[in-house]
Amino acid sequence: MxxxxxxxxxxxxxxxxxxxxxxxxxxxxxxxxxxxxMLVGRDVYEDGEAEARVMYGIVTGIxxxxxxxxxxxxxxxxxxxxxxxxxxxxxxxxxxxxxxxEISLVLSFMGFIIFQFSxxxxxxx
Numbered sequence: 001m002x003x004x005x006x007x008x009x010x011x012x013x014x015x016x017x018x019x020x021x022x023x024x025x026x027x028x029x030x031x032x033x034x035x036x037x038m039l040v041g042r043d044v045y046e047d048g049e050a051e052a053r054v055m056y057g058i059v060t061g062i063x064x065x066x067x068x069x070x071x072x073x074x075x076x077x078x079x080x081x082x083x084x085x086x087x088x089x090x091x092x093x094x095x096x097x098x099x100x101x102e103i104s105l106v107l108s109f110m111g112f113i114i115f116q117f118s119x120x121x122x123x124x125x
Contacts, residue, residue, distance in 0.1 A: 004028075004035040004096040007108040008089045014115040021069050021082045027089045030065065034058050034093030042097065055094060062090035085111060 008031035009024075016023030041054030066083030088111045095103040 001032045001035050001039070001096075003101070003104070004031040004089075004093040007031065007092055007096070007104050010108060010112040011085055011089060011115060014112060015082060015085060018115070018119075019079075019082050021079055022086060027085065030062060030086055031089040031093040031096075034062065034090040035097045036093075038094045038097035058090060058094060059087075062087055081115070085115065 005028045008028040012024045012027035015021070015027060037054060037058050038051075041051050045051055045054070066086040069083040069086060070077065070079040072078075088107055092104045092107045092111075095101075095107065
């Protein structure tokens with residue numbers, strides 16, 4: 001869970017300084033929670049089908065949390081990137097639980113790069 005926490009921090013730091021929603025608390029909490037649920041699910045259930053149901057619950061629950069980050073008014077929609085980031089750190093937590101550190105490292109790196117450097121491109125489009 002510590003690895004999930006550390007890998008979520010770069011994304012959390014970026015969101016804390018560039019967005020008005022989820023940030024330094026939310027992203028690591030989602031990552032370590034997803035990791036913990038998956039670790040417990042792997043330990044408690046011996047068959048892959050039950051583990052898949054645990055993962056399904058994680059994905060659904062994180063989607064619900066991310067949905068709360070999206071705000072829509074008559075002129076624009078805001079928070080979709082933050083919602084996607086929440087989902088990303090959830091996947092990061094699950095990948096750490098399965099000791100797929102190569103996946104979690106790529107998720108952390110790519111998520112940070114996208115959040116850190118995509119603003120200039122977005123403004124041009």
